[in-house]
Amino acid sequence: MPDLSVDFAGIKSPNPFWLASAPPTNSGEQVMRAFDAGWGGAVWKTLGQPIVNVSSRFGSVDYGDRRMIGFNNIELITDRPLEDNFREIEEVKRHYPEHAVIVSLMVETKEEWKDIIQRSIDAGADGLELNFGCPHGMCERGMGSAVGQEPKVCEEITRWAMEYSDVPVIVKLTPNVTDITVPGRAATRGGADALSLINTVKSIIGVNLDEGVIEPKVKNKSSNGGYCGQAVRPIALHMTNQLAQDRQVDIPISGIGGVETWRDALEFIHLGAGTVQVCTAVMHHGYRIVRDMIDGTERFMREKGFETIDEMVGRALPSYDDWGNLDLNHEIIAKIDEDLCIGCQKCVAACHDGAHQCIHVEEGTRVPYIDEAECIGCNLCMYVCPVPDCIKMVEVDNGKDSMTWNEYTAAKERGEDVEHPGKSTHQTHF
Amino acid sequence: MSETTKLPKARLETRFSPKEPLMTKHDAVVEANRCLYCVDAPCIDSCPTSIDIPEFIRRIATGNREGAAKAILEANILGYSCGQVCPTEVLCESTCVFQEMEEEPIRIGELQHYATDNALEENIQFFEAGEPTGQKVALVGAGPASLSCAHRLRRFGHETTIFEAKERPGGLNTDGVAPYKLQADQSLREVEYVRQIGGIDIEYGTKVGEDVTLEELEDEYDAIFIGVGLGADNRLGVDGADLDGVWGAVEFIERLKVEDNFELPDGVDRVCVVGGGNTAIDVVRQMRGLDVDDVMMVYRRDEASMSGYDHEWEGAKKEGARGVWHAQPAEIIGDGQVEALRCRRTRTNDNGELEVVDGSEFDIPCDMIVLAIGQSKLGELFEDVEGLELDWGCVVVDEKTQQTGNAKYFAGGDCVSGGKEVVDAVEEGKVAARSIDAMLQGRDPAEAEDDARPVAVSGY
Numbered sequence: 001m002p003d004l005s006v007d008f009a010g011i012k013s014p015n016p017f018w019l020a021s022a023p024p025t026n027s028g029e030q031v032m033r034a035f036d037a038g039w040g041g042a043v044w045k046t047l048g049q050p051i052v053n054v055s056s057r058f059g060s061v062d063y064g065d066r067r068m069i070g071f072n073n074i075e076l077i078t079d080r081p082l083e084d085n086f087r088e089i090e091e092v093k094r095h096y097p098e099h100a101v102i103v104s105l106m107v108e109t110k111e112e113w114k115d116i117i118q119r120s121i122d123a124g125a126d127g128l129e130l131n132f133g134c135p136h137g138m139c140e141r142g143m144g145s146a147v148g149q150e151p152k153v154c155e156e157i158t159r160w161a162m163e164y165s166d167v168p169v170i171v172k173l174t175p176n177v178t179d180i181t182v183p184g185r186a187a188t189r190g191g192a193d194a195l196s197l198i199n200t201v202k203s204i205i206g207v208n209l210d211e212g213v214i215e216p217k218v219k220n221k222s223s224n225g226g227y228c229g230q231a232v233r234p235i236a237l238h239m240t241n242q243l244a245q246d247r248q249v250d251i252p253i254s255g256i257g258g259v260e261t262w263r264d265a266l267e268f269i270h271l272g273a274g275t276v277q278v279c280t281a282v283m284h285h286g287y288r289i290v291r292d293m294i295d296g297t298e299r300f301m302r303e304k305g306f307e308t309i310d311e312m313v314g315r316a317l318p319s320y321d322d323w324g325n326l327d328l329n330h331e332i333i334a335k336i337d338e339d340l341c342i343g344c345q346k347c348v349a350a351c352h353d354g355a356h357q358c359i360h361v362e363e364g365t366r367v368p369y370i371d372e373a374e375c376i377g378c379n380l381c382m383y384v385c386p387v388p389d390c391i392k393m394v395e396v397d398n399g400k401d402s403m404t405w406n407e408y409t410a411a412k413e414r415g416e417d418v419e420h421p422g423k424s425t426h427q428t429h430f
Numbered sequence: 431m432s433e434t435t436k437l438p439k440a441r442l443e444t445r446f447s448p449k450e451p452l453m454t455k456h457d458a459v460v461e462a463n464r465c466l467y468c469v470d471a472p473c474i475d476s477c478p479t480s481i482d483i484p485e486f487i488r489r490i491a492t493g494n495r496e497g498a499a500k501a502i503l504e505a506n507i508l509g510y511s512c513g514q515v516c517p518t519e520v521l522c523e524s525t526c527v528f529q530e531m532e533e534e535p536i537r538i539g540e541l542q543h544y545a546t547d548n549a550l551e552e553n554i555q556f557f558e559a560g561e562p563t564g565q566k567v568a569l570v571g572a573g574p575a576s577l578s579c580a581h582r583l584r585r586f587g588h589e590t591t592i593f594e595a596k597e598r599p600g601g602l603n604t605d606g607v608a609p610y611k612l613q614a615d616q617s618l619r620e621v622e623y624v625r626q627i628g629g630i631d632i633e634y635g636t637k638v639g640e641d642v643t644l645e646e647l648e649d650e651y652d653a654i655f656i657g658v659g660l661g662a663d664n665r666l667g668v669d670g671a672d673l674d675g676v677w678g679a680v681e682f683i684e685r686l687k688v689e690d691n692f693e694l695p696d697g698v699d700r701v702c703v704v705g706g707g708n709t710a711i712d713v714v715r716q717m718r719g720l721d722v723d724d725v726m727m728v729y730r731r732d733e734a735s736m737s738g739y740d741h742e743w744e745g746a747k748k749e750g751a752r753g754v755w756h757a758q759p760a761e762i763i764g765d766g767q768v769e770a771l772r773c774r775r776t777r778t779n780d781n782g783e784l785e786v787v788d789g790s791e792f793d794i795p796c797d798m799i800v801l802a803i804g805q806s807k808l809g810e811l812f813e814d815v816e817g818l819e820l821d822w823g824c825v826v827v828d829e830k831t832q833q834t835g836n837a838k839y840f841a842g843g844d845c846v847s848g849g850k851e852v853v854d855a856v857e858e859g860k861v862a863a864r865s866i867d868a869m870l871q872g873r874d875p876a877e878a879e880d881d882a883r884p885v886a887v888s889g890y
Contacts, residue, residue, distance in 0.1 A: 262492060262494065288485075289484065296492055
């Protein structure tokens with residue numbers, strides 16, 4: 001039986017599935033139901049100085065009949081009294097000693113940080129998460145992403161927290177930066193025990209065209225929100241990978257951003273995440289989604305022979321390299337299965353208008369063919385094809401030795417007479 | 431010997447192709463993603479075995495087909511056959527919330543078939559037998575009720591022995607379900623899969639009351655489960671009922687499904703099927719499937735009064751069958767061989783009662799008559815059991831526990847209900863197992879935990 005329990009930077013949890021700091025962790029009653037459903041940990045809705053939230057807080061991107069593939073919010077931190085939150089944290093820990101309760105915090109001054117950290121630890125927090133990520137509202141007051149975007153401030157506040165905390169401290173980063181390793185290194189220098197990312201992406205979810213007003217509306221106005229859900233996962237995976245690859249960032253990472261299924265969670269873990277955090281999918285479907293996350297993960301581990309989560313952490317990291325180190329002589333081409341093809345010719349338009357003009361149709365037929373000498377193996381036709389397995393990309397043995405761009409340019413610089421790598425076509429004609 | 435070797439290869443049923451072929455992965459994932467994953471979903475309530483349907487469908491959607499099978503089989507160990515034989519149109523799919531927006535309901539039955547097929551194919555076992563309790567349960571009849579009961583009893587750790595009069599297991603799933611829904615080899619494959627938990631012994635060719643007595647069973651076993659189903663087809667009490675060419679419906683379907691080289695007699699072009707229930711419709715559809723020219727459903731009331739499902743009858747009509755309504759068989763005409771079915775017209779009188787119209791005889795020329803007017807009840811096999819009550823030949827049980835008036839005897843399936851769905855038999859077998867386990871542990875069966883309903887983890 002695979003073991004799903006994890007020790008994340010000293011925080012123990014029965015499984016790597018945590019609820020992110022957000023509406024699903026707003027109260028003790030919710031967190032306890034979540035633990036009953038199977039969640040291993042919860043990062044409490046961010047605590048800080050009192051705020052008031054607006055009415056109408058969320059916006060959604062629907063795609064066809066799929067709801068909420070992208071989601072944004074203009075909600076701020078907790079609007080409940082701190083005393084209530086601390087009392088409930090204590091209650092949750094009393095009832096669920098084996099589960100991880102991490103308290104998310106966001107305040108301004110050093111004194112405030114000292115005070116709120118102490119109160120969180122007194123309530124029984126297993127760890128703290130410093131919210132340096134929220135890109136709406138709070139950043140206008142110099143907190144949230146305003147901190148994550150200023151490496152010096154990020155490092156400084158992390159240092160304060162490390163000074164006042166005797167439980168592990170996680171720094172939650174904003175993706176609204178040019179290079180995620182900059183705040184990642186800053187937090188590491190500040191002594192953080194772990195990082196979590198991504199917080200939401202600064203966004204405008206859409207415009208109501210009838211009224212000419214940005215969504216989600218508060219009366220007749222709106223503001224930028226934080227974007228999350230399925231649609232942001234590739235961005236989050238990229239940033240998780242960047243930090244996991246960075247030798248100057250040698251602390252554990254909690255992956256966040258568009259996790260909805262066991263497969264999504266495993267992708268983060270494969271790129272170096274020790275735990276994953278989920279919010280939007282729970283807001284959409286409820287805490288119960290964790291049942292399949294656990295079941296699917298266990299089945300995957302049994303099938304692949306993994307016994308612990310740790311064995312999978314970072315498994316895919318060695319497959320990442322700079323573009324300049326990819327083999328330019330590796331050649332694949334598209335193959336159309338004529339028996340499966342339904343003749344929609346989506347691939348023809350895609351190839352002619354969006355790629356390399358190498359898929360054609362004989363007069364009087366519906367099934368296209370590939371000009372294999374011209375096909376540059378881009379995958380586009382395979383993705384637009386609506387029929388499963390109809391278009392496959394197959395490897396071609398072109399007899400050429402491996403040659404990367406870096407190798408090629410280095411050889412040219414040395415003055416060597418090297419053959420131009422890559423496939424020569426009507427457009428490239430090397 | 432494996433279960434599937436118990437069948438001849440040359441079975442007429444193999445000529446039928448499945449009504450709903452196994453979904454492709456693509457089809458299944460697209461359909462699964464259409465499911466709304468409702469909370470406290472109505473489809474669960476309209477499944478007699480309370481399968482957590484939204485959960486298993488979500489698992490298909492996330493690529494966890496094995497986990498989907500587990501979610502199904504946890505509630506219904508015969509989920510593979512139920513996915514194909516259940517009248518989902520009037521069960522789970524009838525309450526799918528899409529019906530409320532006039533949209534097609536989720537194809538739950540087909541998704542269930544898809545999810546479980548692989549588990550059977552790869553023999554993926556999800557359940558283990560419990561720690562041996564040393565207690566033994568005898569089960570009479572190897573149909574869905576007993577198989578469901580036996581499997582769960584094994585999970586509780588009790589020893590089980592099934593006594594089956596025939597030479598093969600599966601009951602109606604093997605012998606009686608129309609082959610366009612489920613074929614005999616599929617049923618036997620499922621039985622084999624269920625028995626992989628180990629310790630479900632089956633004594634074939636053993637009739638209770640003849641080859642083994644109830645006294646012997648009572649002496650040797652700690653509890654007895656009755657799952658004998660129904661008996662032979664009812665006959666028609668009219669002149670000519672013994673002519674060649676008069677068949678019972680269940681007899682016909684069984685021979686079609688499991689007899690070696692069975693064929694319809696030569697020259698059968700016109701067939702009258704007498705009855706208005708689902709078995710009658712099954713026969714009608716099979717006759718059309720066997721290319722019989724003129725297949726008539728002969729029923730004493732009108733079309734709207736048939737007890738068979740509308741969707742099945744609509745299917746039969748599309749396939750070319752026709753109905754003869756308000757026709758009450760009076761005599762079967764023929765000289766050795768059936769030549770016609772003589773009927774009298776009926777009508778509903780002012781009191782709402784059906785009455786025969788005097789002098790209204792008419793003949794329906796035909797080559798074969800199949801009687802689908804019910805089956806005999808087998809309850810009398812147990813009439814001497816002290817305390818056990820019968821009601822018109824059906825075994826009377828406590829609805830909550832499936833326990834009979836004799837504390838040692840439990841019962842489920844058609845021998846209790848008089849004839850319901852496979853899925854009902856599975857549920858009753860499951861409930862009986864829970865009750866038997868409670869009784870064997872010295873607890874009150876009525877207090878046994880209902881572990882069938884998915885745990886409401888969200889507590890809304």
